[in-house]
Amino acid sequence: MSENKTNTYEGLFLFPQSATADLGASSEHILEHLEKVGANVISFRKWDDRRLAYPVKGNKRGVYFLGYFEITGDKIATLERNLLLSEAVLRFLITRADHLTSEQIEAAEGRAELADEIKLRSERRSDEAASSVRATTRSERDSEPEETAKNEPSEESDTEPATEEEEAATS
Numbered sequence: 001m002s003e004n005k006t007n008t009y010e011g012l013f014l015f016p017q018s019a020t021a022d023l024g025a026s027s028e029h030i031l032e033h034l035e036k037v038g039a040n041v042i043s044f045r046k047w048d049d050r051r052l053a054y055p056v057k058g059n060k061r062g063v064y065f066l067g068y069f070e071i072t073g074d075k076i077a078t079l080e081r082n083l084l085l086s087e088a089v090l091r092f093l094i095t096r097a098d099h100l101t102s103e104q105i106e107a108a109e110g111r112a113e114l115a116d117e118i119k120l121r122s123e124r125r126s127d128e129a130a131s132s133v134r135a136t137t138r139s140e141r142d143s144e145p146e147e148t149a150k151n152e153p154s155e156e157s158d159t160e161p162a163t164e165e166e167e168a169a170t171s
Contacts, residue, residue, distance in 0.1 A: 007072075007096055020063055031044065040071070046063065
């Protein structure tokens with residue numbers, strides 16, 4: 001039985017635009033699939049967020065992740081099958097990366113930048129949530145006097161309507 005040679009591959013993975021809300025989960029999804037088949041990830045990064053040439057599964061925009069990894073040739077079929085079964089991944093393309101040098105592949109490393117972007121997006125989301133809570137609280141405070149004025153009974157309604165006998169007695 002012949003031994004399988006380990007090759008370097010380039011993988012481009014397409015996610016729907018909704019993946020930008022949680023880039024960490026999307027990138028972890030790909031890395032888990034690669035680890036599951038025993039791939040050694042050399043470099044991985046978010047490649048781009050762009051409009052698609054044509055709608056893919058109803059999505060007009062998508063987020064691309066680019067990864068370089070080493071794996072034996074017999075594991076590629078397993079990886080592709082797992083990615084096809086994944087509902088999160090819209091499309092993927094895996095090719096051999098023989099045309100690139102190891103320096104070029106290592107220069108494509110972008111996990112630190114991806115982690116920074118994930119952190120910034122989560123901070124922005126928490127700031128937006130906090131500001132929307134404060135805005136709601138302020139608007140509730142501003143509208144409170146109006147609502148209480150509407151709910152308070154007026155002086156006219158405090159007195160019961162006079163009966164016919166009382167009207168006759170006063171006249």
